[in-house]
Amino acid sequence: MAVADSVVAVVAVINQKEGNPVIKKKPKSVSKALATATCALLGTTAMPVQAQEEPAWEFNTALLYYGEDDDRVQDVSIALLARRLFADDKILTLGLTVDSLTGATPVGAAPLDVVQTITRPSGNSTYDVAPDTLPLDDTFLDTRYAFNASWQQPLGRLYNGNVGISFSKEYDYVHSGVNAGISRDFNKKNTTVSLGFALSKDDIEPIGGTPMALTPMLDVGDLSNRLGNETKDVVDLLFGVTQVISRNLLVQVNYSYSDSSGYLSDPFKILSVVDPITGDTLPRVPTPGVDGPSHQFLFEGRPDERVKHSLYTQAKYYMSGKVLDISYRYMTDDWDIDSYTVDARLKFPIGNSSYIEPHVRFYTQTEANFYRATLSAGEPLPMFASADYRLGNFDALTAGAKYGWKTGSGHDISFRLEYYMQDGDVPSGQLIGNQLQRDMYPGLNAIIFNFSYGFGL
Amino acid sequence: MSNKKLYSMKLIFCVPALLAISACSSLGVEPWERDVLAKDEMQLVTDPIEAATDDHIYFSKEASSGGRGFGGGGCGCN
Numbered sequence: 079m080a081v082a083d084s085v086v087a088v089v090a091v092i093n094q095k096e097g098n099p100v101i102k103k104k105p106k107s108v109s110k111a112l113a114t115a116t117c118a119l120l121g122t123t124a125m126p127v128q129a130q131e132e133p134a135w136e137f138n139t140a141l142l143y144y145g146e147d148d149d150r151v152q153d154v155s156i157a158l159l160a161r162r163l164f165a166d167d168k169i170l171t172l173g174l175t176v177d178s179l180t181g182a183t184p185v186g187a188a189p190l191d192v193v194q195t196i197t198r199p200s201g202n203s204t205y206d207v208a209p210d211t212l213p214l215d216d217t218f219l220d221t222r223y224a225f226n227a228s229w230q231q232p233l234g235r236l237y238n239g240n241v242g243i244s245f246s247k248e249y250d251y252v253h254s255g256v257n258a259g260i261s262r263d264f265n266k267k268n269t270t271v272s273l274g275f276a277l278s279k280d281d282i283e284p285i286g287g288t289p290m291a292l293t294p295m296l297d298v299g300d301l302s303n304r305l306g307n308e309t310k311d312v313v314d315l316l317f318g319v320t321q322v323i324s325r326n327l328l329v330q331v332n333y334s335y336s337d338s339s340g341y342l343s344d345p346f347k348i349l350s351v352v353d354p355i356t357g358d359t360l361p362r363v364p365t366p367g368v369d370g371p372s373h374q375f376l377f378e379g380r381p382d383e384r385v386k387h388s389l390y391t392q393a394k395y396y397m398s399g400k401v402l403d404i405s406y407r408y409m410t411d412d413w414d415i416d417s418y419t420v421d422a423r424l425k426f427p428i429g430n431s432s433y434i435e436p437h438v439r440f441y442t443q444t445e446a447n448f449y450r451a452t453l454s455a456g457e458p459l460p461m462f463a464s465a466d467y468r469l470g471n472f473d474a475l476t477a478g479a480k481y482g483w484k485t486g487s488g489h490d491i492s493f494r495l496e497y498y499m500q501d502g503d504v505p506s507g508q509l510i511g512n513q514l515q516r517d518m519y520p521g522l523n524a525i526i527f528n529f530s531y532g533f534g535l
Numbered sequence: 536m537s538n539k540k541l542y543s544m545k546l547i548f549c550v551p552a553l554l555a556i557s558a559c560s561s562l563g564v565e566p567w568e569r570d571v572l573a574k575d576e577m578q579l580v581t582d583p584i585e586a587a588t589d590d591h592i593y594f595s596k597e598a599s600s601g602g603r604g605f606g607g608g609g610c611g612c613n
Contacts, residue, residue, distance in 0.1 A: 140584040144592060157584045173587070179612075222610065244609055251611030268563025276605040314605040320579070322563045325571050330579055334601050390602030394577050401576045407602040417599040425576055443598055469598055480585075494585070500596070526592065530584060 136161040140530040147523045151181040151218060168231040171242075177222040182214035184520045186465035187375055188350040188452050188513065189213065190359050195372035199346045201286040201301050204369045212520050215346060222248045228257075236263045244278070252281040259316070268322040276314040283307040284345045291379025292459055295348060297370030303377075308341030326396040336386040348375040349465045354456035357511030376453060378464040380446075386411040401425040415469070417443035432483035437496065439476035445469060451504040451518050467520050472502025478526065490532035498524040579603075 142155040155177045162170040187196065187207075194207040198217055207213040228242030237260060244255040259274030282288060287304030289295075296303060318332035350359040351374035364370030392405040407419040418441070425435040446469040448462035478496025485491065500522035509518065564572070571577060580586050586603070594600040595612035 138582075138584050140588065142588050155588070157588065159584050175587075220611075224609065246609050248611050253609035255609060257605060265563055266566060274605070278609060280609065280611075282611065314601065316601075316605060322572060324562075325564050325568045328572060328577060328579070332602060334605070336601060336605075386599075386601075388599070388602045392579060392603065394579065396571045396574070396577055403581075405603070407599070409599040409602070411598075413598075415598045417597070419599065419602070441593070441597060441599075446598070468596060474597065492582075498592070498596075522596065528585060528588065530582065 134163050135535045136163065136532070137535070138530065138532040140528055143525070143527040145525050146181065149182055149216075150214065150522070151179060151183055151524075154178045166232065169229070171226075171228045171230070173224075173226045175222075175224040177220075177224070179218060179220045179222070181218055182216040183218045183346075184467055185213050185215045186347040186349055186378060186467075187213040187373075188352065188359060188465075188518060189516050190350075190373070191512075193372070194359070195370070196348075196375065197295050197298060197369075197371050199284060199286065201296070201298065201304070203298060204371070210516070212517065220248050220250075222246060224253075233260070237261065238263075240274075250282070250284045252283070254279055255312075257314075270320040272316070272318045272320070274314075274316040274318075276312075276316075278312045278314075280310040280312070280340075281307060282310065282341050282345065288341060288343075288345045289377035291343060292376050292463060295371045295375040295377065297364050297368045299368065300370075310338060310340035310342060312339075313337045328394045330390075330392045332388070332390040334386075334388045334390070336384075336388075338384045338386075340382060342382060342384055343378055343380040343464070344466055345377070347378040347464060347466045349378055349450060349463055350375055350452045351455050352452040352510060352513075354454040355511055357452070357509070357513035359452070360455055374455075376463075378466065379462050380448065380464055381413065381462050384411055384413055399427045413469075414447040415443055415445070417441065432481070435480040435482075437476070437478055437480065437494075439474075441474040441476075443472060445471040445505065449505075451508045452510070452513070454510065467500075467502065467522075470502050470519060471505060472500050472519070474498065474500045474522075476526075480528075482530075488534070490530075492528070492530050494526070494528035494530075496526040498522070498526055 138159040140157045142153070142157070144151070144153040144155070146152070155175060157175040158173070160172045164170070185196065187194065189210055189212050191209050193209060194213060195204050196207060196213060196215075197204050199215065205216065224244070224246035226242060226244040228240055230238065230240040233239045239258075239260045241258045242256070244253065244257070246253040255276060255278030257274065257276035259272060261270050261272035263270050286301055287306055288308045290303045290305060293303040314334060314336045316332055316334045318330060320328070320330045322328055352359050359373040362371055362374045364372075386409060388407055388409040390405065390407045392403070395402040401424070403423040403425070405421045407417075409415070409417045419439065421439040423435050423437045425433050427433050446464065448460065448464060449469045450460070450463045451465055453459070453463060476496055476498045478494065480492055480494040482490060482492030502519045502521070504518045575581060580603070590600065590603075591610065595610060
């Protein structure tokens with residue numbers, strides 16, 4: 079049988095390279111010979127292998143720049159991922175990321191045709207917003223350190239387990255989390271079913287304290303409606319099935335459940351209180367001799383519980399050298415946000431060692447049921463309200479490409495440049511009077527640039 | 536957790552798993568046909584740092600997260 083002969087020949091070559099006799103043992107059967115040869119070629123441990131790989135480190139490093147236009151958020155990030163490969167397919171992964179954030183971010187207040195003065199989140203000073211300009215807080219400045227570690231190992235022949243920890247620290251925010259997962263292979267390892275969970279506990283510690291929901295922004299130095307620090311707990315569960323469809327096609331389907339509870343508001347976001355006829359923000363007079371807001375603003379308030387369900391599916395398809403990677407995600411939650419994401423990449427090889435990978439991603443979401451562009455002075459105060467544009471109704475598009483190559487010494491280098499834009503609108507029923515003539519929803523245009531370098535030791 | 540709730544939880548996870556396994560049993564390849572699937576570019580996540588970076592960006596700019604993996608958070612940016 080030609081196939082069996084060639085397999086025996088492959089086994090013979092492998093044995094020769096290891097300095098063993100050409101054929102130590104006569105294979106007991108063709109199928110065993112095939113499996114042994116395949117596993118030896120792939121370096122897997124599905125069958126007993128004759129030599130274990132030496133422990134080795136793999137490093138991936140990356141430099142990221144994310145920059146929004148109009149002097150909004152700029153992020154420079156450095157990431158390092160180290161993987162130690164042990165014998166028996168055990169893997170230790172360590173990750174470290176440092177983010178440096180600067181720039182301005184929309185605070186949720188509506189634009190107005192006069193100057194607006196707003197108290198900074200710390201309560202220590204104020205800033206002015208020019209007429210007909212979207213109010214941005216320009217004190218957005220933070221450095222974030224994130225660390226994670228995970229351990230993965232086979233548990234018997236068909237199971238694989240992993241455990242991990244994560245920790246991150248910002249000036250006013252601390253996260254710590256644990257996660258674990260288990261997977262089992264079926265059908266000659268063509269089907270893998272996995273189950274995972276993650277728990278995280280976050281501490282929110284803004285300067286000046288967290289503001290009480292839907293209470294007014296006060297004069298400088300008046301922290302009477304501020305509380306102390308707050309916490310947030312998140313429980314994530316994930317159930318996934320990965321299936322090999324054919325020699326060239328692999329599909330994954332994941333269902334995930336996420337339950338967040340605790341302080342889910344953004345302590346820096348506010349809403350304008352407006353005249354029910356003109357739609358203009360109502361003026362306010364600060365205490366004489368003290369700086370304070372020139373108009374009426376309330377701190378936002380979100381529910382203290384959120385349950386999200388996601389269905390994610392991804393396919394990888396190999397087409398004579400090119401690889402198509404396409405994914406789709408549907409998410410729904412009990413804040414009435416529904417979102418759809420489609421992501422597609424196509425990797426084209428260029429010569430033997432380089433490639434180009436165009437990427438496009440489309441995202442759309444509906445607004446949260448408590449999203450309000452402004453609050454009308456004539457109406458009773460709702461139980462929850464937020465003007466955070468990220469909880470609004472918008473579409474987003476990412477388009478770009480990555481170019482990468484392998485160096486002569488086997489190192490991987492790549493550059494990625496992408497453009498990200500958001501375009502949304504306020505539900506028409508929420509716009510009042512003069513608001514109809516103003517740009518009430520902040521769009522977003524950003525550049526994403528990545529340089530990455532990977533090598534092994 | 537009550538017995539009834541535990542039973543429901545088992546059903547939620549086991550029934551789809553069994554259905555998936557039985558439906559998928561006729562699909563797939565033999566072990567010696569895994570040459571393409573073993574390539575780096577055919578792994579579900581080919582660049583873990585890029586995947587984590589993208590998840591972080593979109594988590595901080597959109598109301599959705601997770602799907603591919605956990606979307607728990609760990610950032611004051613949202």
